[in-house]
Amino acid sequence: MIPLIVACVVIVCCLYSFSTRGYxxxxxxxxQHEKPLPFIGSAGRIFAQKMSMTEYFTELYRKYPKEKLVGYYFSREKAVVLRDPELVKCVLITDFQYFYRRGINYHKDVVEPMFKNLFFADGDLWKLLRQRMTPAFTSGKLKAMFPLIVERTERLQRTAAAAAERGAEVDVRDLMARYTTDFIGACGFGIDANSIDDEDAPFRKLGKRIFTPSLRDIIVTVAKWLAPDLFKCLRTVAPEVEQDTLSLVRSIMEQRNYQPSGRNDFIDLLLELKQKGKIVGESIEHRNSDGTSKIAELELDNLLMAAQVFVFFAAGFETSSSATSYTLHQLALHPDQQAKCQLEIDGVLTRYGGKLCYEA
Incomplete structure (x- = not known):
């Protein structure tokens, strides 16, 4: 019995030492810093999903008004919140070559396939993707996509008007999510998602699944934060989400024979970029002995394109639906501002013949 107790004490002590090392x-x-707890560091409320990261950073920023920077521990990772504008300038501009990692990925070297996109990518992957994709989002490209958005907007108007005539209650958050899913489906994939008319449309279900974490998703996320090296091969994105995204992108590209179709959607944009060949640029991760940057290369393959589509869809529909539904909520609470907003919209549309267009 005593050996068992001793073994348990030793294990607990080892775990405690491991979980607090570097604190x-x-x-x-x-x-100045927030006091950490074993394993979870200073971010216990984030892990418990009682506070978003944005709220946590805002709290730290306001809690230490006289400090230029505030330290904290996210799990076992050391991190800071910068309060001084000059330090922010150093990180983002002057000394960016040392601070290009944004800390979004759990592991510094192993990045899961769907995270190899502009939002999650670090280092050379981020730089080369940005180098190739940023110029592609010209005003002309965006203007070409606008009719696709207008078509879905007209569907939204009909759905909202029908609900108003019936005197039915409408879940605006869900309605706006279905609307943004529809136009992201059109602008990104070139497909008619039909989410506005069909609440159970497959595309809408995919969007819901991405932002509705299962028990498996939560366990994997926490495990990767607590021990990134040990669980680096686990994937945060659910297997069915990854497979559905890959299958969708593959089928659309096969339909187009891997050639731009003239639809001017995001898939076309990616196919045009792929036709340009390898992306080549100066590395921000690796340097020659004389201090000059080495040359980095990147092949835009199907998996990498699927990762861009994944974030285009996930970030595009969720952010837009959240912003618009919250705006509608505020307008409903403030009828005077609603009337003012309506008057301005009517005035703009009058100048363009009552039509919603890119110029308006």
């Missing part, structure tokens, strides 16, 4: 970093540096 004296900010104290040694003389930096």
């Amino acid at each position: 004296d970093y900010w104290q040694k540096k003389g930096v």
